[in-house]
Amino acid sequence: MERYRNYSDYLKGKYGEKVYKIPISLPVTCPNRDGLLSDKACIFCGSIGADYETKAVGLSITQQLNRSMAHVGPKYKAKKFIAYFLNFTNTYAPLDRFRAWMEEAMNHPDVVGIDISTRPDCIHEAYLDILKELSEKYGKDVTIELGLQSSNVHTLSILNRCHTVPEFIDAALRIGRYGFGLCIHIIADLPWDDRLDVIESAKLISVLPVTEVKLHSLYIVKGTKLAQMYEKGEVSLLPMDEYLERVALFLAYMRPDIVPQRIVGRASGNNTLSVNGGSPWWEVKDRIEKLLEERNITQGCLCNYLDGRAVRKFVKNS
Structure with a gap:
């Protein structure tokens, strides 16, 4: 019995075959780095963003796609791909450059869609209009990924996110009106939460x-900055057992149709002081799934708080 929706199966059901995400690096920065909002960045964000291969620097989008497809296509038996714009804030660029980048990716014959990682305060209709136009022109899907990390405004301040929950809600609603996919990033074991x-x-x-x-x-x-705090003893990581408990809670309360792209992350050991409590990501994933089984938790099993919960008893067939 599957306890939560499987992303790989979701993609296969949608496209009729195996689909693999290809990370793309653009020459962009972030308003939380270049001085517009802050020059300090989020406290957890490294100098190369999401730890994508620095070998991509200087390569065009098409070259990055072709190089990765040649490597992962045979390995994972994939012939269709999603171009994943991963590093930093990928809508933080002049409109003409943004359009050119998105069009180059969508024009690739083996790309079925694009996935764009960005910030809540970098969502504007001008960019969404471009994506809608190109999506319809090339028949390719669009998913936008927003980093929220926490719904606690005090935690967001500690993280130096330089946005709060209202900006996130505004961005999510704007994206939703365009009918794009919307993926949200959550750090489940923040010690301030x-x-x-x-x-x-x-x-x-x-x-x-x-x-x-x-x-x-x-x-x-x-x-x-987080590494400095960690080394000075100013912050301690929660035990992995607590992470497992929080993921189980999150899945139980989350709407059952939302697709978890992942329930545990991975990062290069060469670039980190600590990741997943020193455990391999697949081991953490197995432990989460074992916990869900033991507690009889399925995705959305506690999602009973929507649609006027208190007055359902007065509504016929509720």
């Missing part, structure tokens, strides 16, 4: 037009 915060995050994304979610633990990237 408690389990109620995790439940609140699950509820928040469940009332918005969210289609996918990514969960991962807080890991320490070398050279970051």
